[in-house]
Amino acid sequence: MDIRQLARGTISWDRLERVAVTLANRYDRDVARVEFLEADNWLSTPFVLDDEWFVKIVSVQNTRIHALMTAGRNAGAFSAGSGGFFTRFETPLEMVEHELEATIRMREIGCNAPEPVEAFEVNGLGVLVLEYLPAFETVDELADDGVHEIAPDLFEMLASLHEHGLAHGDLRGENLLVSDGELYFIDATRVQESRESETRAYDLACALAVLEPRIGSRDAVATAMGHYGSEDLLAAREFLDFVRLRPDHEFDSTQLRSELEKGADLADR
Incomplete structure (x- = not known):
């Protein structure tokens, strides 16, 4: 079993x-x-x-x-x-x-x-x-080209959650569905509403961890920078080791950390 x-x-x-x-x-x-x-x-x-x-x-x-x-x-x-x-x-x-x-x-x-x-x-x-969404794929099931296409939507939706004081708390490939070309969030978990800065950083780290193996660290961070600034990138960096320990995330944390630091530097210029 x-x-x-x-x-x-x-x-x-x-x-x-x-x-x-x-x-x-x-x-x-x-x-x-x-x-x-x-x-x-x-x-x-x-x-x-x-x-x-x-x-x-x-x-x-x-x-x-x-x-x-x-x-x-x-x-x-x-x-x-x-x-x-x-x-x-x-x-x-x-x-x-x-x-x-x-x-x-x-x-x-x-x-x-x-x-x-x-x-x-x-x-x-x-x-x-x-x-019920009768025809969908999880992000884990998408071809790499499909993941490239939905990456901007992922960060746009995530940023919208954060701008309204919300968080997902459990972003992973199987909780991101694509149906008829549209990205859907499911299975949000409960986080403390008073901890917006931490939950925002954690969500961002999880989203980057989902994308890194499929589109690479550089493209993942570059896409995130359309909605998040240097402070957000550096805050997400602090959660990478934690996210890496989760069994549902496998990604190159060293490379992603490097790209986050580069991205934060560029955003500050």
Whole structure:
């Protein structure tokens, strides 16, 4: 069994069936088609309902795993010279309500995200319902030319989040979707609202780490400089070692650090 599936745990079929029946009743369906997805994640059991809605089911086990991940991320933030700024969820309902609210706020400021529908609780499980994007690729799945094309959009959307006092907190290739040529953010996590400078720098470091293996350090930094100044670049540099320790980021931190320093120098001239 895959370690993520083991950690995520298995929700009994009768509980899953109860969620599906509840959704069918809420959406006035006599019959509903459910397709479970092979998802590489720790924090939910996802499925598609009638090829129209994307549904995440969050269990108590998922919240426990999130708490452990949050503790690890905060330890990493301390290693980068910053206090921890990630926060945990107490219940499955709180977890799905946060993602619904984060998706609403992203769309309100003009960032692409799947249309939010609702979040509610069924038998102790948190249930999140979003628009289903039927044809998409993650950034990890894109060809290099496609990554070059979406790089400016990534920094434009990220800068828009930051300008409105928001943060993503978990930028990685699988949380960046491309559908019909448009980039979408998904799976924003919770960070402390009072820590905007740190979360901004961390998000930027993560975005650069996503792009560096695909388009190179120089192009990644040059594209970021369209929206971020020297202070931002140098702040992101301080989080590179932390980001490099994450299993979902593999990049040349030495080369990226060098290009950030060069970029900051150019921006100051």
